Amino acid sequence: MDTSLFESVDQYIGNLLGDEDAVLKGTLKSMKDAGIPGINVTANQGKFLQVLARLCGAKKILEIGTLGGYSTIWLARALSADGQLITLELEQAYADVARQNIIKAGLDPLVDIKVGKAMDSLASLDAEDEGPFDMIFIDADKPPYTEYFEWALKLSRPGTLIVADNVIREGKVLDDNCDDERVSGVQRFNKALADNKQVTATIIQTVGSKEHDGMAIVVVK
Numbered sequence: 577m578d579t580s581l582f583e584s585v586d587q588y589i590g591n592l593l594g595d596e597d598a599v600l601k602g603t604l605k606s607m608k609d610a611g612i613p614g615i616n617v618t619a620n621q622g623k624f625l626q627v628l629a630r631l632c633g634a635k636k637i638l639e640i641g642t643l644g645g646y647s648t649i650w651l652a653r654a655l656s657a658d659g660q661l662i663t664l665e666l667e668q669a670y671a672d673v674a675r676q677n678i679i680k681a682g683l684d685p686l687v688d689i690k691v692g693k694a695m696d697s698l699a700s701l702d703a704e705d706e707g708p709f710d711m712i713f714i715d716a717d718k719p720p721y722t723e724y725f726e727w728a729l730k731l732s733r734p735g736t737l738i739v740a741d742n743v744i745r746e747g748k749v750l751d752d753n754c755d756d757e758r759v760s761g762v763q764r765f766n767k768a769l770a771d772n773k774q775v776t777a778t779i780i781q782t783v784g785s786k787e788h789d790g791m792a793i794v795v796v797k
């Protein structure tokens with residue numbers, strides 16, 4: 577597989593149609609300056625998420641895994657002024673950087689960052705009757721992806737779009753004997769998708785910042 581060609585094409589699409597403006601470029605710079613790892617979606621993937629959010633007419637979005645707010649900004653820009661995006665992040669320091677970036681993007685009235693373990697925040701959202709969400713983006717730690725998916729279903733309605741990033745892991749999902757818990761986490765998630773009759777799902781192959789990967793696209797029936 578010629579990964580460099582994939583990366584070049586991803587950059588070509590991102591440059592052509594990505595709309596990565598000064599705010600988004602500034603977000604990436606702020607992350608670098610703060611020592612936050614560059615494990616965000618690419619510009620092309622951010623645009624893809626935004627297109628999906630518009631396609632499903634999302635008014636209420638849930639994101640699991642904020643990092644520095646890069647994908648948050650792409651998604652929140654699909655919302656109208658009465659929309660809402662709740663994003664979950666474990667690290668207070670990352671959330672602080674994300675908050676500043678979201679303020680710079682003028683999106684703070686729409687975006688609520690909840691700091692803590694996603695599993696706890698998801699239980700709180702459910703207890704507080706925050707669902708249903710129109711779109712849910714899963715992009716946090718990989719071992720509990722199946723549990724995040726189960727929570728996402730609880731917080732969904734028929735028609736909700738669930739997207740999960742990094743579900744191919746450079747093709748390592750093909751290896752049944754892989755001892756990397758991130759790989760076994762997404763293998764378990766992919767199997768749960770396949771077995772779940774409540775959803776229609778597929779996976780598209782993608783190129784992330786470093787690796788050949790995939791995004792699961794799931795619609796709740």
Ligand SMILES: C[S@@+](CC[C@H](N)C(=O)[O-])C[C@H]1O[C@@H](n2cnc3c(N)ncnc32)[C@H](O)[C@@H]1O
Pocket residue numbers: 615616617640641642643644645646647648664665666667670692693694695715716717
């Ligand atoms: C891949 S990054 C998210 C990238 C972001 N969505 C973007 O594209 O700009 C994963 C994020 O999930 C966070 N995370 C990891 N484990 C978590 C947990 N248990 N609960 C909440 N967030 C977690 C990490 O701190 C990190 O910021």
